[in-house]
Amino acid sequence: MARLSRLSRRTAGLTAAALLAGLLTFPTTLSAQSVEQQFQSWLAKDLWPEARARGISTDTFNAAFAGVKPNLKLPDLVLPGESRPRSDKQHQAEFRAPSAYFQHVGGVVSGGKARAQRLTSGLAAIEKRYGVPRGILLAVWGRESGFGSAKIPYDAFEVLGTKAFLATRKDMFRQEVLAALEMVEKRGVGARMLRSSWAGAMGQPQFMPTSYLKYAVDGDGDGSADIWGSELDTLASIANYLARHGWANGRDWGFEVVLPGNVSCSLEGPDRGRSIADWQALGIRRVGGKAFPAHELGAEGYLMLPAGRFGPAFIVTPNFYRLKDYNESDLYALFIGHAGDRIMYGDNGFVAPWQKVSGFSRSDVAAMQRGLEKLGHDVGGADGLAGFKTRRSIGAWQEKNGLAATCFPEKDTVRRLK
Template identity: 35%
Template sequence: MAKNSAHLILFTLIGIFITAIASPGFAAKEPFDQWLAKLKTEAREGGISQTTLDSAFANVQLIEKVVKLDRKQPEVVQTFQEYMAQRLPQSLIDSGKAMLKENRTILEKVGQEFGVQPRFIVALWGVETRYGKYTGGFSVIDALTTLAYDNRRAEYFRKELLLALKILDDNHIELADMKGSWAGAMGQSQFMPSSFVNFAIDYDEDGRRDIWTTKADVFASAANYLSRSGWKDDQTWGREVTLPKGFDLSLIDLKIAKPMAEWEALGVRKADGSALPSRQLVGSLVQPKGGNGQTFLVYDNYRTILKWNRSTYFAMSVGHLADLIGDG
């Protein structure tokens, strides 16, 4: 009898373990109602009005799809070349040129004020949301509540949720219009609430930092982010290069930076085989994973783009799109 009971307990535990793996579920350690009550208390103590809290959480939902997306481990199934071809179709390039021309006056004003070339503002806009066409359909409050309640990255998303409530409380956006990605990235610039608080600009001075519908605010906010993150408007992001036979591959590392003359002496050349620029910018060599050895010499602005999104593919796509858009 004891042996059978032990087997039963073992099989039960195995079943629970398998179920936990198969279903994303929630890793929260307390009932949602209790958790939400504590969050509201913290928010009130932080200065959020009761009116905002009542409206924000009146119909709040935990979204299982958000948990699944957060737990999903991204797999690189595309080569760098396939990724670039898919993310930068000719239609995106053509639209980018048109957007630069259409918004040239405000882009040049913003670019001069913040020290960011307009083509890079447009490129970020294009890569992030296809020039505002695809900004995400998730309720930011629902998404962030879900991720803050799920304990995997609770502390980070709890802070983002509290900041999102502040954004609502300050009347920058209506609750129904506060839409974004599954992770809570918002508007045409896809700012997390913390990025909004730190970098969003009310450029048209209407009392609202509107990164959802006001282009002037979108452009100025993106430019402010880049500017305060170290952008240099007298430099580009990088360029494709070729390496000589027998090149020391250990030098291909973002942590290794050398002036142009040193790379030139090591045999590094532009993609067309010509000499590197004579200006002694400091650069690093990068080979995107899955890029079949394709090599780029990147500068400080590339590192700044990585602060926006820590993805080599993302940074490369922004740089390439800016080059393809050109100055119009």
């Protein structure tokens, strides 16, 4: 396995002092420069002073940005002289049915089972230390990086530097690029070892640099937190992340249930919790005739309907929302919980089918959301995504207008509310 390497103090054909001097001598008239020149000037005059104040050395800064140019193909960039991103492809994209998210769950399950057998003792130690079930850890690992097999194509300093200079969320990415510099300066991570996704997430658990500094830990006992080459460091770091975000040891993540027709789908949401025994009293039952675990009955649970009445229904626990701390998508958290159960217990797929819902775009859904907002509903923002606030707002509107509540966008609903 690859190990973390100490920062090389040399750059190809260019000393640290010469590179920094070059950064500091670019012209100051931005209108006369290319985007690349403006980027180099920003590095020298804006980012470098703050990095230096945080204890970053000249050698580290220059090694990180040697040969780095802004990548203008990244999404969500606002070019100099412009006020908004040039395109919003996400909003124009076709609205996808939630079922599409689970197409590759089988590969994560099979890969997780194989690694559960191979890493038994290491997983047991990590599970004991952090209280997060091994199935969950394996599912996150598989989902994030294919158990380390996924190619991570970008130089992290290229991505983070570009986004800190040009992205719509400059302040956030500024903190991330400064954290990446700290990884090189204080954690001994080689600058070119930092490979990332287009969003700047790194290594097998796909941590942002600030998350690496907070949560990456040594899981194999060699004294380093190597989320690139060490399987046990990767798993321990995922476990530490979830534990420190409040994972409740001993609780499940959630259960697929049968939602009776007389129970409103608009009851969904983490702000409408009640004890699982109370949900059961409404007639909600686990699929397949299974009983809820006795230790869960008195604890709080929440109705979760990722496709409204067009797909499976769930009662989830607070641990479901700890998975959302890792990735804020309902479908991501459901993928992890479901895959983790299948890895550990051999469960099959969802019992209820996912019905096909399509024929409109994300911009159509955003228009529908704005229509609901005008009627006084809180949809959580007109972003073209059907989060729980949008889903239950649709259901409440449908019930008020004498319609069968589905709690999910569909052609007729979108058309009537746009």
